[in-house]
Amino acid sequence: MIVCLCHRVSDRDIKAAVGQGTCCFEVLQDDLRVASSCGCCHDCAREVFDQACSARGQAVAPQPALATTA
Numbered sequence: 001m002i003v004c005l006c007h008r009v010s011d012r013d014i015k016a017a018v019g020q021g022t023c024c025f026e027v028l029q030d031d032l033r034v035a036s037s038c039g040c041c042h043d044c045a046r047e048v049f050d051q052a053c054s055a056r057g058q059a060v061a062p063q064p065a066l067a068t069t070a
């Protein structure tokens with residue numbers, strides 16, 4: 001399943017990255033560029049990432065709070 005249309009990143013790509021030791025979503029974004037353009041895929045990518053980490057028994061780093069504009 002393609003998760004990120006902007007950068008053609010699939011759920012397999014995300015799972016493979018986790019399998020290779022990526023345990024921080026921001027690192028995943030740097031490596032695969034997932035959720036780094038339009039951002040539409042962020043929630044789905046994060047969900048796939050969290051599930052892959054859980055499946056590997058890795059602790060999932062908490063998502064940083066989003067900045068808000070006033």
Ligand code: FES
Nearest residue numbers: 004005006037041
């Ligand atoms: S769909 Fe992933 S950044 Fe646009």
